[in-house]
Amino acid sequence: xxxxxxxxxxxxxxxxxxxxxxxxxxxxxxxxxxxxxxxxxxxxxxxxxxxxxxxxxxxxxxxxxxxxxxxxxxxxxxxxxxxxxxxxxxxxxxxxxxxxxxxxxxxxxxxxx
Amino acid sequence: xxxxxxxxxxxxxxxxxxxxxxxxxxxxxxxxxxxxxxxxxxxxxxxxxxxxxxxxxxxxxxxxxxxxxxxxxxxxxxxxxxxxxxxxxxxxxxxxxxxxxxxxxxxxxxxxxx
Numbered sequence: 001x002x003x004x005x006x007x008x009x010x011x012x013x014x015x016x017x018x019x020x021x022x023x024x025x026x027x028x029x030x031x032x033x034x035x036x037x038x039x040x041x042x043x044x045x046x047x048x049x050x051x052x053x054x055x056x057x058x059x060x061x062x063x064x065x066x067x068x069x070x071x072x073x074x075x076x077x078x079x080x081x082x083x084x085x086x087x088x089x090x091x092x093x094x095x096x097x098x099x100x101x102x103x104x105x106x107x108x109x110x111x112x113x
Numbered sequence: 114x115x116x117x118x119x120x121x122x123x124x125x126x127x128x129x130x131x132x133x134x135x136x137x138x139x140x141x142x143x144x145x146x147x148x149x150x151x152x153x154x155x156x157x158x159x160x161x162x163x164x165x166x167x168x169x170x171x172x173x174x175x176x177x178x179x180x181x182x183x184x185x186x187x188x189x190x191x192x193x194x195x196x197x198x199x200x201x202x203x204x205x206x207x208x209x210x211x212x213x214x215x216x217x218x219x220x221x222x223x224x225x226x227x
Contacts, residue, residue, distance in 0.1 A: 030212070033215070035218075040202075040223070041220055041221070042117075042204060042218040042219050042220040042221050043156070043204070043206075043218040044218070045215045045216070045217065045218075048215060088155045088156075090155075100158065100161070100169070101146075101158065101216060102158065103148075103155030103156045103157070104155050105153075105154060105155050106153075106154070106155050
């Protein structure tokens, strides 16, 4: 079953604009990660934010986490055509000493040159 | 470090046939995961190995599915008597065994059952 739900399901923006994607989840987590997937390819890890962190940056990416609302957002600034991909949030709620990651349904981002 | 590799990348088979997929994780990674992804959905967890031990299996993994990691290195996922509903992308990932370690994904094997 999918733990998280991304919103919106699809997003189309012009190159240079910012893109914001949201993720909501259901249970307590150890950490939350964002992945990118180009069409028909494997997933690429973007950023991990731990449950005791509220905000994290990596290059043009900014992730926030609100554990009280069980939600996270991914902001991509100054988007590029190469950012066109599906973006998934993944929550780790593993309690057995390993990372049991549950993925959301994804946001499909299209950046128009 | 050549990353996680999977073979084959694509597989077309007829219903009722058996198929086997291989995953080669990053060499120093002890943990290996299999996921299944259908069109328009996120990956769903199938099973997890710590070295050669299979420690968890999802309810998605029916009796027709079996996974092995005999020497704690590469892993195989076999589907017996394939059904059309098995058509999906099968993804493998590996990670180290510290808490919160990133999972690195392979390119996936896309299965089409006719």
